Amino acid sequence: MIKSPLLEKMTGYIGGRWTDNAEGNTFDVYNPATGKVIAQVPLMPEQDILAAVAAGKSALKLTSPYPIETRRKWLEDIRDTLKANREEVGRILCMEHGKPLQEAQGEVDYAAGFFDYCSKHIQALDAHTIPEKPKDCTWTVHYRPVGVAGLITPWNFPIGMIAKKLSAALAAGCPSVIKPASETPLTMIALFSLMDKHTDIPDGMVNLVMGKASVIGKVLCQSPDVPMLSFTGSTEVGRKLIIDTAEQVKKLALELGGNAPFIVFDDADLDAAADNLIANKFRGGGQTCVCANRIFVHEKVADVFGQKLAERVNRMTVGDGINGDVDLGPLINQAGFDKVKRHLEDALEKGAKLVAGKEPGELSGGLFFPPTVVHGVNRDMLCYQEETFGPLVPMALFRTEEEVIEAGNDTEFGLASYVFTADAERAQRVAAGLRFGHCGWNTGTGPTPEAPFGGMKASGIGREGGLEGLFEFVEAQTVPRGF
Ligand code: NAP
Secondary structure, three states: OOOOHHHOOOOEEEOOEEEOOOOOOEEEEEEOOOOEEEEEEEOOOHHHHHHHHHHHHHHOOOOOOOOHHHHHHHHHHHHHHHHHOHHHHHHHHHHHHOOOHHHHHHHHHHHHHHHHHHHHHHHHHOOEEOOOOHHHOEEEEEEEEOOOEEEEOOOOOOOHHHHHHHHHHHHHOOOEEEEOOOOOOHHHHHHHHHHHHHOOOOOOOEEEOOOOHHHHHHHHHHOOOOOEEEEEOOHHHHHHHHHHHHOOOOEEEEEOOOOEEEEEOOOOOHHHHHHHHHHHHOHHHHOOOOOEEEEEEEOOOHHHHHHHHHHHHHOOOEOOHHHOOOOEOOOOOHHHHHHHHHHHHHHHHOOOEEEEOOOHHHOOOOOOOOOEEEEOOOOOOHHHHOOOOOOEEEEEEEOOHHHHHHHHOOOOEEOEEEEEOOOHHHHHHHHHHOOOOEEEEOOOOOOOOOOOEOOEEOOEEOOEOHHHHHOOOEEEEEEEEOO
16 A cells, blocks of 8 residues: 555545545555555535535635735745655656656646746736727626536546636636546545645635546536536546536536647758657657557658657656656556557557567567557557557658648547747648647647646637636626716
């Protein structure tokens, strides 16, 4: 069992108190690197979730809102305590997620960055009076908190994803009811432990619930006291939330799945493109929404580029991330492993060639999937159509700019995309043509706290990060004054 000073309480947190769940049931949390149970956390029943919503409602201040300076202090305190505890939070994250320790600790820094950004820009949420005086009135725009927000996060960034939501919710003055993914609740408990000890956030402003997604989802979708849901996860669940909240017309912020094209033109710096692809693709074991999922390489350079990838992939080490020098950890669970294997088998059966990695029949060793490169992928293959969410690099050929823009857009998703070319005008044309919320030019980098990030099409609604993200949890209220 995991031991940590940040995990002394292994329960939900409601109204400023660690809460024993009403029925006493628990569920297991595993370390995917060892397959061992490392903790048991509460399976909270409906009445606990309702209590969390009620606590949030009691913390919402509309007529006497929390001053901006107070909210700024909450954000600064969370930032500082995360920075001070990055090693321990990262260790917990590594053990429940499996990503390499240094990467896990880097995710804690990334999370602290969102609280930092919101603390520095919170003034943008102050009311302002417009310079014009239409209709003989003085017009003031206020940014009101939406109300109690349900924040639902996935397992692939156990601290990064909540940081994006919680920083903006607290900046707006919105109380929240937070549900972590069932695979990774421990990092969230650690965050609550830090907020409990090192901040003055009022009781009820932050509430933690864990348990069955269907039970928690039902309360958050049906309660009239929760006017907003911010969800990061699969498009499948995102669609369900749209339907389940339609009756009440809730405000939704949805960060959903991706199917990122990574385009390499024949004039690109191929070594830089290969280095960026490796860093992008294998982060989090290939289990990130911004991971390149379809690699389109110009036919003139495809063989050379494939060799460059193979050289890099063959140098990578796979193992338990807690042991230091590991590039790639395990996949999150058996279903995740089986999906990557199915995509590899399907691609090879339909004619793709293995450039690096193992044949599906040679795979062994728990949830560790070797970094794998295949060449000759086409749109009939599963790895082209679906988000693989694992360390499989599928390469396809292209000949013209028009053809590759069309191929890149040949998906219902529109989250991240990348283009590598030395031609600036071409880069601008391709970025404008790709219907993706993020388009890296000569970089495989994903989001940052300072800039908006989010999806087009079935990849979501809304933005996190940047000023756009700061405004996600407020509603503009216009007050024209007559005399
Ligand atoms: P998921 O299965 O959709 O789960 C995400 C969260 O939703 C979990 O906390 C899950 O709880 C919860 N959930 C499931 N069903 C629910 C329901 N009916 N009502 C309310 N909550 C429900 O996704 P995942 O497998 O954890 O994450 C991977 C997906 O997230 C990928 O598609 C990836 O692309 C996407 N993602 C997108 C972004 C982005 O920024 N756009 C970032 C990261 C990940 P349980 O864990 O208890 O099932």
